[in-house]
Amino acid sequence: MARLHVNGQVVDVEFDDDTPLLWVLREQLGLTGSKYGCGVAACGACTVHIDGMAVRSCVYPASAISEEEQITTIEGLSEDGSHPVQEAWKELDVPQCGYCQPGMIMAVAGMLNSNPEATDEDTDAEITNICRCGTFQRVRRGVQLAKTKM
């Protein structure tokens, strides 16, 4: 039994040692917002925060996370969808199918945590998430709009 801090709550959960955080979140904690896209850290659909830093949870063993570390998923980014990135996303209608967007939003929110002044160039360099629907242009605009709401 391991103790994790997820979205501000303490949860005790049992998992095999090699289970990636993604599957603990999705299958054992019912937090299905984080998505499976590749399982090999190539797409970013599974992005969550550990202590505010974006990580790809599909290759991050849950057993490597200590009790002190704070895990934040898309469900916990804000209470009501009011995080500046979420607000910007709604305003610009960024999502198409939306499947990549929890990961995209978490990656962007993580970037803005460490670099609140992120430029388009920073976004291009740091956000390597895949979106097959091709929302990149609105993601770029969304980052700039989110900055104004922080």
Place this chain on the structure above:
Amino acid sequence: MTNSISLSRRGFLVSSGAAGLTISFLAGCAGADDNTPAAADLPPNPEVNAWVHIGRDDVVTIRIARSEMGQGTLTGLAQLVAEEIEADWDKVVTEYPTPGENLARNRVWRDFSTGGSQGIRSSHQYVREGAAAARMMMVQAAANEWGVPVGECSVSKGVITHGPSGNELTFGAVAEAASQLEAPSDITLKDPSTWTIVGQPVARLDTADKVTGAQQYGADIVLDGMLLASIKAAPVRNATVASFDASAVEGMPGVVKVMQVGDDAVAVIADTWWRANKALEALPIEWAGGDRFNSADFEAELDEGLTADEAAIGNQGGDVDIAFAEAAQIVEATYNLPFQSHAPMEPMNATALYTEERCEVWCPTQNGEAALAAASRASGLPISQCDVYKQLLGGGFGRRGMSDYVAQAVLIAKEMPGTPIKLQWSREEDQRQGFYHPTTKARVRGALDENGNLTGVNIRISGQSILAGIMPQAIVGGIDIATFQGLASPDNPRTADQSLKYTFPNFRMEHAMRNPPVRPGFWRGVNANQNAIYLECLMDELAVAAGRDPLEFRLAHLQDSPKSAAVLQAVADRSGWGSDDGKHRGLCAFYSFGSYTAACAEVTVDENGQLKIDRIVAATDPGHAVNPQQIEAQVEGSFVYGLSAMLYGNVNFVDGEVQETNFDTYNVMRLSEMPEVETIVMPSGGFWGGVGEPTIAVAAPAVLNAIYAATGNRVRELPLNYRNLREA
């Protein structure tokens, strides 16, 4: 007609906690609203008709038959319905009827399949008529209540007003009475000039949950007592399962069952998907037979097709042989395009629950009725005892028009009656078990006279026919007419929306069908993607050979298609075509899926031959533009899809096995490679063209032509893979 069919199982609310999960079913269309105090004591309103339910609280629930996969069809169709019923847009919500309900109601919602950019253009008429009928019935009901003539009543934003008295009734108050009335037979649709919702850049109806993680996809379904399955089908086409050693993994944690699925697949069922998939990866499986196909070897067969005597002719005019015999100059080139995988972000999945009486499936599908038929076949139950609850798709791109994964889920569930089974494919399985965008090659030729006038065009496509692979009954006289997308004849009603818009004095479009043992599929844009490269790179090569400006050269042959000329001119004007600012530009114009599209690309190629796509100006004339901001989103996204293919897309088969099994090897475009896309939506009205696909076709040719402008080198083989473009 009463709303007697249970709509209750299509959606779930999943409340989650650290301990187990509980599920509550949404109470269906009539229960999700109707919660105003005044309405609390009354039974829910029946539907007005199949298209619309209006609650006593005035919430307008619009039924959408087509699938939403990101392309915005859900919102667009809702706009059409809301427009005709004169609804208050702020009170509109949507729901999917199920394919089973459609059959039970004599296909009242008609076709569920969602592909070919048909979502709106093939259904707008009957959808709008259904909505208009609902409005007329509600106005009639109000007039009856007041005892006044219908002609004295008007309707706006969900409120019916009796002019002389000023009396008002909301839709919610008359919906029940309206539902009892005979449907009107004489329906007049609103004139487009009076539209207030259609044509507006309204926000999508499905965005809010997509930014909070609350949006449920097929992959997220949780049912009581559900088990998880991971599957591996034969990695080589037409191979079968020879043997597998279940005992090697049966003791692994969480594993419940190891089973063969059909002839060609093995699945592991466990308490979590992670455990199921881990055991599957450890499971020794032997395969037998199969086609040990090598895509590299197939090149020779494609080359043979380029000059073979026999070829289907898809479209021709004049005498192209004389044109070439008398030409002052002939331009000839060969273009070569590889297999592609759809790779939607959400890998295939389906959840099935089988009992001896009933089979139910929850899945993302572009073709709900085909999924229902697949569930019936796989379960062995009559179709009336099956149903499919469509989930929002995490991308489709044509892949989810097929129902192979649905049948697999049902076959597994059938072995475990009463236990819901969620089958989730791994990304690797998704890449290996595709229906691939086929490989084609083309020899393109053009004849010029001594004045640089184009006298003949001949395009010989050699390659796979999609229809031969998945719909052989659609091949007529040995010709797969769909292969000629964008090159086809306007005189054939099957190809009028995919026809050649240039006027050439002499031309012949040919296809030498060469089918490899690879499953082909409709891949967003389909053959238009390849054919636009063939035609529009040839036009560029010809303009250069003739010493003419590529814009002028094209326009000279678009005299009979002013709409094509208009989109091309629009991108040229906006992009600064012809200015001496040192920028390198390339053009493309193409007509497909009933829409006129064009693009101008601006690129930089550095001294090491590295490409940077700086800017795209794209234009589309889809006739009616139902939601301009969503059209812009589709255009932007279609460049990502088309340019990903141009830059990286390539599925290689070695000994029958797909080599690119995940995004680390099947690379796609990222943000840093995304050019600024400026979209010009220029609806000229009077027709309904597609939106989701047509602009993909113009992406690659515009960039390839710009690369030529920058380097003097032609790229005729894709993908580009950032090779040194300065090396000839």
